[in-house]
Amino acid sequence: MESDSTTTLDKVEVHGSPFPHLTVADFLSAEDSESVLAWLEGFDGWTSKSEQHYKSDVHHFPGGNIPADLQGILTPDKLARVRTLMEQSFGVRFQSDYFLLANRYVPGDGTAVHSDFNPDKSHKYFFTHRLIAYFNRSWEPSDGGVLGLFASENPSSLAAQYNPVHNTAAGMAMGTSSYHAVSALRQGIRYCLIFSFTTESGEYQESLEAPRSLTGA
Numbered sequence: 001m002e003s004d005s006t007t008t009l010d011k012v013e014v015h016g017s018p019f020p021h022l023t024v025a026d027f028l029s030a031e032d033s034e035s036v037l038a039w040l041e042g043f044d045g046w047t048s049k050s051e052q053h054y055k056s057d058v059h060h061f062p063g064g065n066i067p068a069d070l071q072g073i074l075t076p077d078k079l080a081r082v083r084t085l086m087e088q089s090f091g092v093r094f095q096s097d098y099f100l101l102a103n104r105y106v107p108g109d110g111t112a113v114h115s116d117f118n119p120d121k122s123h124k125y126f127f128t129h130r131l132i133a134y135f136n137r138s139w140e141p142s143d144g145g146v147l148g149l150f151a152s153e154n155p156s157s158l159a160a161q162y163n164p165v166h167n168t169a170a171g172m173a174m175g176t177s178s179y180h181a182v183s184a185l186r187q188g189i190r191y192c193l194i195f196s197f198t199t200e201s202g203e204y205q206e207s208l209e210a211p212r213s214l215t216g217a
Contacts, residue, residue: 014089018151018159020173022089033167037135040191053112057104094197103192110184116174127196131171134164135191144186150179175204
């Protein structure tokens with residue numbers, strides 16, 4: 001997929017360990033990423049969610065509907081590029097329906113190690129793959145809020161870490177062993193948009209035949 005002046009979706013790296021995942025640099029154009037961040041900073045419809053393994057503010061976009069203020073940024077063409085990026089990277093096809101949510105982490109928020117595996121395929125928010133796009137004014141290692149990928153449920157099995165740097169993204173093929181966590185945010189605010197997809201078959205993808213890197217996605 002060719003990049004353009006408004007959505008770059010390039011510099012994609014796909015990895016097979018500890019489970020299939022990818023990273024994206026320059027997720028959107030600089031202008032679009034700033035506009036998304038400004039929208040997130042001004043949004044006042046957050047719902048605080050605090051569960052056993054999870055604490056953050058969240059907002060689900062009903063039916064995947066994009067708010068009017070974002071429609072000029074997240075256009076149908078750009079959303080199609082996100083889907084194509086994920087399909088090409090993981091070698092799967094997705095159902096037409098997907099859902100989008102936004103997250104805001106404030107100091108103290110984070111998650112425990114979990115897999116997001118769900119045996120109930122009829123669940124309203126069932127998904128098999130996710131792409132998390134990060135938006136922040138700045139980020140330093142001392143801020144926390146890092147995405148960690150693990151080889152098991154044991155927190156000592158950390159296998160990879162990805163920083164929530166502005167306008168980058170991380171995608172994951174979920175499954176029984178897709179263990180991941182977000183370390184506690186210590187300072188600042190961490191925003192992200194999360195795109196959730198389901199394979200056409202409704203089955204999880206547990207492995208990739210071979211990791212690969214994509215450029216000019």
